[in-house]
Amino acid sequence: GIEGLPRHILEEILDTAASFVDVGDRAIKKVPLLRGKTVFNLFFEPSTRTRTTFELAAKRLSADVLNMDIARSSTSKGESLMDMLRNLEAMSADMFIVRHGDSGAADYIARHATPDVAIINAGDGRHAHPTQAMLDMYTIRHYKGGFAGLKVAIIGDILHSRVARSQIRALTLLGAEEVRVVAPRTLLPADIESMGAIVCTRLEDGLRDADVVIALRLQKERMDSALLPSESEFFRLYGLTSERLLATHPDAIVMHPGPINRGVEIASEVADGERSVILHQVTFGIAVRMAVMSMCMSGRETERDDSQTQGR
Numbered sequence: 001g002i003e004g005l006p007r008h009i010l011e012e013i014l015d016t017a018a019s020f021v022d023v024g025d026r027a028i029k030k031v032p033l034l035r036g037k038t039v040f041n042l043f044f045e046p047s048t049r050t051r052t053t054f055e056l057a058a059k060r061l062s063a064d065v066l067n068m069d070i071a072r073s074s075t076s077k078g079e080s081l082m083d084m085l086r087n088l089e090a091m092s093a094d095m096f097i098v099r100h101g102d103s104g105a106a107d108y109i110a111r112h113a114t115p116d117v118a119i120i121n122a123g124d125g126r127h128a129h130p131t132q133a134m135l136d137m138y139t140i141r142h143y144k145g146g147f148a149g150l151k152v153a154i155i156g157d158i159l160h161s162r163v164a165r166s167q168i169r170a171l172t173l174l175g176a177e178e179v180r181v182v183a184p185r186t187l188l189p190a191d192i193e194s195m196g197a198i199v200c201t202r203l204e205d206g207l208r209d210a211d212v213v214i215a216l217r218l219q220k221e222r223m224d225s226a227l228l229p230s231e232s233e234f235f236r237l238y239g240l241t242s243e244r245l246l247a248t249h250p251d252a253i254v255m256h257p258g259p260i261n262r263g264v265e266i267a268s269e270v271a272d273g274e275r276s277v278i279l280h281q282v283t284f285g286i287a288v289r290m291a292v293m294s295m296c297m298s299g300r301e302t303e304r305d306d307s308q309t310q311g312r
C-alpha cells in the first residue's frame, strides 16, 4: 500500500519505472530481472488494464506468468482460498498478484502465505489500489515534471474508490500543493478531510486553475442499488466537458484510471481530446508494475542473502 510507504521508496519506484521506458516512443524494454521466477495473477474481480499490464510486466521481466481463471478453479468445488494458495505455493510460486472485492484481502494473504512468496495488491475492495496510484504519479511527473505547486482535482465517486484513496496518499506524500476531491457529500467518505484532501462539492470550485484533473467512475458494483445516483444527473452536475475544462490551468492534463463511462463522468470529447493522457497512463502502467515486481523480488533476494550470511 501507499500508506506507510516512505517517500524515497515511492520515488525509487518511479525512477526504476523510468529506466524501463524508452522516452522517444514510450516502448517498454525487455530485461532478464525475473528470469526463472513464476508469477500468478489471482483476480477475484474483473479487470482489463491491471491484469494484462501485470502480465505484460512479468513477461517483460522474463518471468513465467500464469493467469488463474478463478471462476473455473476448484474454489467453485469448495476449496478455500488459503488451500488454493498452498497448492500454488507447491508449484514454486514466487509472486501472487491479488485483486479481491474484500478490503484487506491482499494483506490477509500476505500474513498467511509462506514468506517465500511476494504478494502484490492489485486492488482490494474500497481500500487501496497502490500500483494504479503509482502509475498515476508516474504519469503526472512525466507531464508536469514534479509535484511542487500542483493543484490536483479528483472528481467522482470518492466514497467507493480504492484508487482515490491511494492517489490522495501518494499525492500528499510527494508534496502536491492541493489535492481536491470533488463530489456530492453522499459520495465522500466521512474521514476525507483527515486524509489531507480539500473537499469541493461544486465542480467549478474543484476545477479552478487545476493542473491535473482525474475523473473517476461511479462504482455501481459497490453501491446499494436503491442509492444509485442517476447517471444523467451526475453528468449534469459533475461530468467533465470541454466547456468546464476552460476553468482549469491552460496546460491541465486529464486522467482517468479506467474503465471510463462516457457521458457519465466524462464526455467523449474530453476522454479522446488533446489534454487526455488516459491511454498513456495504461502504457506507463507496464513500466511501473515492472518496477514494483523487480524491486519487490530484489528486496527479497537481499533479505535471503542477508539471512544466509547471518546463518553462516
Ligand code: CP
Pocket (backbone or CB within 6 Å): 046, 047, 048, 049, 050, 051, 123, 132, 257, 258, 259
Ligand atoms: N484501473 C483499473 O484498475 O482498471 P481494471 O479494473 O480494468 O484493471
